Amino acid sequence: MLDRGLVNIQSIDPDISVELKYATSDNFMGRNVYGELKRAYLQPEMAKRLARASAQLRRLHPGYKLLVYDAARPNAAQYDLWNALDALKIPAGSKTMYVADPKIGSNHNFGCAIDLTITDEKGRPLDMGTRFDFFGPLAYPRKEQEMLRTGKLSRQQVASRELLRKVMVEAGFRANTTEWWHFDGMSKSQAKARYGMIP
Incomplete structure (x- = not known):
């Protein structure tokens, strides 16, 4: 990762915690997909934005911290995740909603x-x-108000998601409509044009 110009996010902001879910068995596949990869890496500009989000969170809620579940991911692992959706019987047309x-x-x-x-x-x-x-509408930010009305999400749960979105969006990330935890630093076409894919 370092050879490709990425940076360890904890070298930019040691206050950010990291627990790569795909380096554990605590993920939808139930196994370690990342092998020896234990640290979270991002492009330098993305890491700086994340540090800004972390600082804003500390200002708003002293004692609160960001906890990173996933960051830069080798494309080999992407194939692993994609193929695992078949075992979950996710229809082919819906797979890209999740992976x-x-x-x-x-x-x-x-x-x-x-x-x-x-x-x-x-x-x-x-x-x-x-x-x-x-996997499902309960995780979709776009469905939060509906889930709130029907009692499937509480006001506090939605407020916590809104706090995460606030600090991330203000730092320059874009929220995802189907995953409350996922944020993009730019469009995929921009990322592809600017950076090579991690094999």
Whole structure:
């Protein structure tokens, strides 16, 4: 990752916590997909934006911290995730709602996307209403008001998601409509034009 010009985000802001879910068995595949990859890397500009989001979060809520679940992802792992959706019986036409086609690549494959949450003063992740990697409308930011009206999400859960979006969007990231945890630093076409895919 370093040879490709990416940076370890904790070298930019040691206050950011990292727990790469795909380097553990705590993910939708139930196994380590990343092997020895344990640190979170991003393109330098993305890492600087993340540090700005972290600083803004500290200003708004002293004691709260960002916890990164995924950052730069090798394209080989993208194929692994894509193929695993077949075992979950995700219809072919719906697969790209959850995992980008590895032939095209995800913004993760260019070091321009990040998955994360917020932890409280005791280091516990805030309740966002679903776990990371949840497949379904309960995780969709675009469905939050409907889920709130029907009692499937609480006001506090939505408020926690809104806080995450606030600090990330103000730092220059774009929120995702189907995953509360996912943020993009630029469009995929921009990322592809500017950076090579991580093999």
